[in-house]
Amino acid sequence: MNSEHYRDEVVRRRKEIADLQVQRTKLAFQAAEAEQKRLASMSNASRAATPSGVASGQKAATRYSLLQAKINSDIVKLDSKIARAHLEYTKASKILNTALTQERYKHIQSERNRLTHEIPTSLYIHDEVLYTPSLNEEDLLQSAEKNNKKNYRHPPHRGSFHIITGVNGTGKSRYLRSLIKYGSAEEYCRRIICLSGTAYDRFPLQGDADNLKCSYLYFGNKAKGNILSEKAPFRLLAHYIIGEGCNGISGELAGNVLEEIGFSRKLGLRFSRTAYKRGARIKYNARAPELDIIIELSSTLEQTYETEDRLVSMSNGEVSLFDLVLQKNGEELNLSNLSSGERLYLLTTLALCFCVRDGTLVLFDEPENSLHPQWQAKIIQDMVTIIGKMADECTTVIATHSPLIVSSAPNDSSLICNLPSDDPWIKSELYGRNTDTVLSEQFGLNSPRSLSVAVLIQECLSTLMDANINPAPFIKAADTLLNQNIKLDQDDPLFSTLTRIHELRERYS
Incomplete structure (x- = not known):
């Protein structure tokens, strides 16, 4: 069983999942922005002084509503792709772990045999190879x-x-x-x-x-x-x-x-x-x-x-x-x-x-x-x-x-x-x-992939839709999320999401 092949497969699937999650995050922001523009168009239509202004505002609101529906449909398709990629990633990971375990066992047996011939016989009790630490x-x-x-x-x-x-x-x-x-x-x-x-x-x-x-x-x-x-x-x-x-x-x-x-x-x-x-x-x-x-x-x-x-x-x-x-x-x-x-x-x-x-x-x-x-x-x-x-x-x-x-x-x-x-x-x-x-x-560690963090991110996205009219819920949700002090590498797909939430929080404050 060749571990290198499955290691490449795991890396490829991990990158695929990361790319899909980045796409999903972008679509989520596009959906939120479309909702903001739809609400703005409806607001403009309600304030228009002429029939043509009302019609123009309603037409724009309909266009953004259709755009939002299309984006939501694309998000559903992406979720399906992410689920399939996760399934393939899990399969490849299991096979890789099995291959690595077999290779590690062979290496350990080889090292044990080598040490058996190299370590002085004074360090043996029956057939046990014993290790002497350097410090008492x-x-x-x-x-x-x-x-x-x-x-x-x-x-x-x-x-x-x-x-x-x-x-x-x-x-x-x-x-x-x-x-x-x-x-x-x-x-x-x-x-x-x-x-x-x-x-x-x-x-x-x-x-x-x-x-x-x-x-x-x-x-x-x-x-x-x-x-x-x-x-x-x-x-x-x-x-x-x-x-x-x-x-x-x-x-x-x-x-x-x-x-x-x-x-x-x-x-x-x-x-x-x-x-x-x-x-x-x-x-x-x-x-x-x-x-x-x-x-x-x-x-x-x-x-x-x-x-x-x-x-x-x-x-x-x-x-x-x-x-x-x-x-x-x-x-x-x-x-x-x-x-x-x-x-x-x-x-x-x-x-x-x-x-x-x-x-x-x-x-x-x-x-x-x-x-x-x-x-x-x-x-x-x-x-x-x-x-x-x-x-x-x-x-x-x-x-x-x-x-x-x-x-x-x-x-x-x-x-x-x-x-x-x-x-x-x-x-x-x-x-x-x-x-x-x-x-x-108990350990004071917050995982960026934990359910609690996912809920906080979703809360930020949900309240962002009404942020133009009432920014307070979004600001509260963003503060709660950002106060978790989650540390992410720039290559992490969630890094851009948290950065964008931080930027929007500063804009609405």
Whole structure:
């Protein structure tokens, strides 16, 4: 599939739509001007002193009325062309996205193979390629704290769902980290679960929070020594899947989530033995069939002799999780076969299914990363469902840049805050709202293609027809539109429209 061909098609269709919209805007102004001239002709006819003057004015009014009707007919035809162009543009965009995804996957696989041969073997754990950041995470944290940026000071409400937004650098991640010590010190919770969609979260690593008064579970990709590991969070999760979370309620919920995103309910856990040499623990890849466990995620899930034995071996350091195996459309997939979005979705939902208990504090930094917009909305709905069934009281705080995440949190149990702010949490009223509304109300961004802006432009065009007689409505509508402070490039088809509205507003003021 050649992406260049479809990229050219998308560009061509986008230009076609822009040209058609420019034509439509021009026709709309011509229709408005024709209406003004028709009204002026009728006014002249009513004031004419002679029959010939009356006839001339009425004739001119009729001519402008016919002209306006023709222009309106042309606008209808243009609207039909724009709709067809949009349909073709959408088709080409979908094909282009598919082609680019395939090419990107091939490139990633090629780079992964290249890196596998280039990176020193000391950076491997099993078959994982690990990345070493250039700056220590603690150094980054101390550097940020030196900026004296004030953290949001209001703690979350027990048992509620919280969404925190704000531009980069306003302290969302710092606030999440501060809740770890606060929740433990204030006996706010009995367990803290940290989830992360970013490699740059500021949560403590697993094992670095032993001084807390509650249990601490970090399901991020960071590991000791400033390395990133795809498998580390799943190794921690395995303890709970075959341990305290091995029960029918967790199994049923987890199985439902897997089925909804296209996987079967069967989950395979593959373990490797752990060898010791000169006091150092060395993991190696050799596996035996008896180290594999297949569990059915259903209401019948319960502890067996096999899971208990494997749990003891894991706790004693004799074995560790080597891989997770799932089935999709009859095909067996392990962790390396999954997309980054699938791994994040599975890790998040499984961690909640098997680890949430009463008195849990769930912290999630940037859940939208790697997720398709449809899954961004679904992951919040699944979180609400899982948490509601696993615990009577669970407090959740999510930091996000996504309007889809914001609009998916239920109003009846959700609180929201946009940083920087000193105001307390407020009740969310954004559930089910469209993206443009959320961007405007919560993120302070007005899209020039949003419904609200389109309505304002239409209001300007409607009131412009009577502006010669009564300019006040047009001036009010124009002021409302121009006060939105919409920033447009000169190549944008709407740029000339807003410029013309501004010019007419100055003329009538």
